[in-house]
Amino acid sequence: MKNFKLSPEIFTFDDCKEFCSTFNINKNDLIITNEYIYKPFFEKHVNSPTVIYRRDFGSGEPSNIMVEKIYNQVKDIDYKRVIGIGGGSILDVAKLFALEKLTPVCDLFEKKFPPKKNKELILIPTTCGTGSEVTNISVLHLSSIDSKLGLAHDEILADSAVLIPELLTVLPFKVFAASSIDALVHAVESFVSPKSSVFTEMYSIEAMKMIINGFKSIAIHGENELNNHLNDFLIASTYAGIAFGNAGCGAVHAMSYPLSSIYHVPHGESNYVFFTEVFKTYEKLNPQGKIQKLNNILTDILNCSEKEVFEEMEKLLFKILPKKSLQGYGAKKEDLELFTDNVLTKQGRLMGNAYIPLDRETIYSIYKSLY
Structure with missing residues (x-):
């Protein structure tokens, strides 16, 4: 195979x-x-x-x-x-x-x-x-x-x-932030994908390490610190691309597509909106599967306890790029049903790579919690 x-x-x-x-x-x-x-x-x-x-x-x-x-x-x-x-x-x-x-x-x-x-x-x-x-x-x-x-x-x-x-030397910091968070999402989503393998895991893990450690350094030393990590971020992005090019991305990407399509939110920033909330949901629904291995890896990189991993991730990412609510991008409450319908009817390719299947109620609840 x-x-x-x-x-x-x-x-x-x-x-x-x-x-x-x-x-x-x-x-x-x-x-x-x-x-x-x-x-x-x-x-x-x-x-x-x-x-x-x-x-x-x-x-x-x-x-x-x-x-x-x-x-x-x-x-x-x-x-x-x-x-x-x-x-x-x-x-x-x-x-x-x-x-x-x-x-x-x-x-x-x-x-x-x-x-x-x-x-x-x-x-x-x-x-x-x-x-x-x-x-x-x-x-x-x-x-x-x-x-x-x-x-x-x-x-x-x-x-x-x-x-x-x-x-990358002319890349505005906000564009860097959104795009590098996108690469992190690629690495993490492909790691828990049902299509992952020992080969894709290797690229996913290395990308996670390079990106998160780069973010930690920037959070401490400021935006100019990026200049010392340009090559690392570029390589990490390619590593993550190799991983998700083989294993695929899942629900984060699927749920982000309606927001970015309708409200013209940049792709990486749109993924950022849903990233940790989707993974918190995954963890709640199936804490003993592949996500436990992911949490072990992230706790080592973030230097935190396993139960704090996604909270610490949110705190770090917020220092790189402040996060908005769906309402902050102009979304309306009636959009949440439309977004949910879009995921279920048009994003099957991506949802097939989700860590676990998500039903309509769960997808809608994620949108509602981020509104």
Whole structure:
């Protein structure tokens, strides 16, 4: 039985100039990125690639509408390689442009035709959270169902994942905080997933250690301390990506999708809202399973008692990024039923990776407690 796959090939470079020289970025390349990243770090080191700035096609979470607009601009360009440079949303979009056929995008995500890759794909993260550079998952908001949905298929795996810590030097602290908490969620959710294995556990545990210890140092010394941990956070994010790319994420992600879709809350921040409450619920419903092993690991890292583990986690994360209620993001009480319906009807892929099955009453009670 297959339980682990390690792909793509991973490269590390000290700076962007070295990457551009090694990969010979040229007119046969399509780059999807943001202007504030491309101009200072890449523009003077490349030879006439086609460059698409994602923000020219809309703001907020990526959608099928955004992808269709980009496609209409590049469909007549004969590019051989796709290079995504950015956070998870940009990398998720870039993956689709390595496919032979990607439109209609809603049909692709609803599995009405199979994805088939026909171009080389290179992914370069500029945050330290999504792990998208090493996963076979792309997530978009689909207008056809008015919700986020993930496409998971090996045809959208990158050929090369490139880690360049230099790119994190311009990352605003709040963006770092949300993205790195997202990576922590990836590590923890994949650890308790029914699809986890001894291989994914190894990556999950190491990611947890690196991220939490980095947070502890920042909590003590202040935001500037991040500069001493950029490489660690970047690597930890990739470790977590390898773990959840194989074992999957569960209820935290599933419950966060309606909030981020409707109220345009950044993905990592949306996951943060639900993280500890979902795991407290898991622990209450099945304290003797895999979550006990997780608690043992977290107590060692957090240096606390087992019964305090999620409270101590909340205290630490709040020092990195203050947490809001659902109401704080504009959610209304009537949304809670709609959110619950969305989880049960549209997020089956994610809920299948939950530590234990959650029924409607339990899901609704979590939303209500966080309102």
